[in-house]
Amino acid sequence: MKVNIRNLFVMIFFALLLCGCGGVKEKARDYGVFLSLSSSDIDKIEGYDTVVIDAQYFSAEDISRLKEQGSTVYSYINVGSIEKFRDYYDEYSHLALGAYENWDEEQWINAASPEWQEFLVSLEEELLDKNIDGFFVDNCDVYYVYPRDDIFEGLTAILKHLMAYGRPVIINGGDTFVTEYREKYGSLTQIMTGVNQESVWSRIDFETGGFSAQTAEDRAYFQEYIEMCGKEGLDVYLIEYTKDEALKKQIEKYCLENRFRCYISDSIELDE
Numbered sequence: 001m002k003v004n005i006r007n008l009f010v011m012i013f014f015a016l017l018l019c020g021c022g023g024v025k026e027k028a029r030d031y032g033v034f035l036s037l038s039s040s041d042i043d044k045i046e047g048y049d050t051v052v053i054d055a056q057y058f059s060a061e062d063i064s065r066l067k068e069q070g071s072t073v074y075s076y077i078n079v080g081s082i083e084k085f086r087d088y089y090d091e092y093s094h095l096a097l098g099a100y101e102n103w104d105e106e107q108w109i110n111a112a113s114p115e116w117q118e119f120l121v122s123l124e125e126e127l128l129d130k131n132i133d134g135f136f137v138d139n140c141d142v143y144y145v146y147p148r149d150d151i152f153e154g155l156t157a158i159l160k161h162l163m164a165y166g167r168p169v170i171i172n173g174g175d176t177f178v179t180e181y182r183e184k185y186g187s188l189t190q191i192m193t194g195v196n197q198e199s200v201w202s203r204i205d206f207e208t209g210g211f212s213a214q215t216a217e218d219r220a221y222f223q224e225y226i227e228m229c230g231k232e233g234l235d236v237y238l239i240e241y242t243k244d245e246a247l248k249k250q251i252e253k254y255c256l257e258n259r260f261r262c263y264i265s266d267s268i269e270l271d272e
Helices: 005-028 039-045 060-068 089-095 114-128 149-163 175-185 216-231 245-258
Strands: 031-034 050-053 072-078 081-083 096-099 106-109 134-138 169-172 194-198 202-205 210-213 235-241 261-265
Touching (some): 031 039, 031 261, 039 060, 081 089, 089 096, 089 106, 089 114, 114 149, 149 169, 175 216, 194 216, 202 235, 216 235, 245 261
Parallel strands (some): 050 072, 072 134, 134 169, 169 194, 194 235
Antiparallel strands (some): 081 106, 096 106, 202 210
């Protein structure tokens, strides 16, 4: 059979185009973070390879459904602050240290308190009973705001306890604490398996609710931090907030070059 070379090239071109589009689609659903969603929104978060949810507001059946569809499910756990909407707020609000800038519904909490640490153990077990795959740990930045030895030791104890379950532990931010821990002990593998950093490339304007590009100085700082974590063998994730298509491409290129995973959101509430 005689093959038309021109038609063959056209067929190959469209085949590659389709593969490329499929690749982009898969990449876009590689990592998703949805902290303001609950069980009734589960349809919005199906199909991601890795998803972060607040599993307090999902049932064990919801999590099984996500896992059966191929998702690795991390649960948010807040170790360094307390939100007023939590059902345990009234019981532990006396441990609050002070206001949390830009988040009126939240206060920093004393991570050194044995009472708080004991509560976290019960919360961890509740989440594990739902068969989550790992923990997404927020607000180790309490040590940046309150750089006290007891806070440092409290966070260390909390993280080591989480690691003892044998599940992955991703720290969201926490650069001051994490960097000091590494300087003190030479390694990070006792307290974490991965890091997630928000706003490396993008910046939130809390006064207007809008987004812009991160300053060059802050971007360089956060890049140095996450690249250090990557060299330590940790998994690296980014959450960026932007609607700027050009900036999105820069972020995706950076993550591809460094083998990092990223979720780009147009909502600071992480609800889409």
